[in-house]
Amino acid sequence: MEALNILALADKLRTEADAYEFLEDLRWNGQPVCPHCGSVRKPYFLTPANGASRKTRTGTASQRRVWKCADCRKQFSVLTGTIFHGSKVPVRTWIFVVFEMCSSKNGVSAREIERKYKLTAKTAWFVTHRIREAMKREPLAGLLSGRVVADETWIGGKLRNRHGGADPSRRSVHPTRRFEDKTAVVSLVSRETGEVRSRVVPEVSGDNLRAVLDEHIDQPATHLHTDAGTHYRRIVGEFAEHSIVSHAQGEYVRGDVSTNQAENYFSQLKRSIDGTHHHVSREHLDRYLAEFDFRHTTRKISDTERVSLLGQQVGGKRLTYRKPACGD
Numbered sequence: 001m002e003a004l005n006i007l008a009l010a011d012k013l014r015t016e017a018d019a020y021e022f023l024e025d026l027r028w029n030g031q032p033v034c035p036h037c038g039s040v041r042k043p044y045f046l047t048p049a050n051g052a053s054r055k056t057r058t059g060t061a062s063q064r065r066v067w068k069c070a071d072c073r074k075q076f077s078v079l080t081g082t083i084f085h086g087s088k089v090p091v092r093t094w095i096f097v098v099f100e101m102c103s104s105k106n107g108v109s110a111r112e113i114e115r116k117y118k119l120t121a122k123t124a125w126f127v128t129h130r131i132r133e134a135m136k137r138e139p140l141a142g143l144l145s146g147r148v149v150a151d152e153t154w155i156g157g158k159l160r161n162r163h164g165g166a167d168p169s170r171r172s173v174h175p176t177r178r179f180e181d182k183t184a185v186v187s188l189v190s191r192e193t194g195e196v197r198s199r200v201v202p203e204v205s206g207d208n209l210r211a212v213l214d215e216h217i218d219q220p221a222t223h224l225h226t227d228a229g230t231h232y233r234r235i236v237g238e239f240a241e242h243s244i245v246s247h248a249q250g251e252y253v254r255g256d257v258s259t260n261q262a263e264n265y266f267s268q269l270k271r272s273i274d275g276t277h278h279h280v281s282r283e284h285l286d287r288y289l290a291e292f293d294f295r296h297t298t299r300k301i302s303d304t305e306r307v308s309l310l311g312q313q314v315g316g317k318r319l320t321y322r323k324p325a326c327g328d
């Protein structure tokens with residue numbers, strides 16, 4: 001695919017039919033796949049009777065591109081079975097929002113999408129969250145291995161719970177209330193590829209950490225790096241190796257062992273949440289994390305490649321993902 005930017009995209013997507021074709025290229029790459037039976041053998045395009053559009057149930061004209069599978073005899077479009085399925089939002093709008101979310105460094109707020117694309121607040125929220133859902137699917141959901149840093153942080157917290165109220169110059173948090181209104185997040189960062197998996201946990205405990213590590217790490221193939229927190233000390237897994245740096249003793253890097261990658265990731269994450277989204281509810285934080293993880297994991301590839309990759313994830317289809325080159 002040629003390099004994408006907002007102008008190239010606007011040029012490419014003049015009509016809804018263009019948008020369908022664009023998505024067909026992204027998802028199928030010239031070879032339509034029947035989402036009902038998986039057949040690639042015989043899907044054929046159904047040309048509308050008037051050559052350009054067909055009537056919908058409500059009588060309006062639709063430029064939806066419809067295919068039919070000769071194996072199972074069912075009809076489908078490139079939207080069938082994807083995050084776009086069954087929404088009234090124009091396909092063009094979806095693609096523009098996908099592009100914005102893939103190309104902006106700190107993410108895009110639902111408010112901004114609402115204003116730019118003339119959607120209702122509710123629809124803008126729905127569109128951005130559906131795209132975040134796709135961001136955590138295969139191929140970006142594989143197990144981490146190699147040198148992996150595990151660390152936790154706390155996100156959020158309301159100003160009114162702080163001493164000094166809304167006056168920023170007087171904000172300070174009483175030690176006993178420090179974590180009360182914050183949400184705990186555990187992140188795993190690959191030191192080789194920079195891939196990240198983050199999860200909200202109800203509290204930082206041995207069991208919760210364990211669950212996150214089990215879900216995302218190929219343990220026998222992993223050298224785990226953590227700080228000296230009690231929960232991490234007690235981790236006994238099938239890890240090839242587990243090294244600890246003791247922050248309490250002023251140690252941040254020892255030889256090759258460090259948790260800096262996670263700390264860096266957390267500071268970016270917090271900057272994005274404060275700057276773009278202002279406040280993220282605990283309930284939805286997992287999806288925002290999926291978005292930040294996606295962007296960080298793919299930070300070495302171009303916007304165009306990132307849109308392509310997401311195009312593969314909208315339907316949950318698997319594809320071999322070329323890992324970014326070594327770095328950091």
Ligand SMILES: [Zn+2]
Binds near residue numbers: 038074
């Ligand atoms: Zn079929």
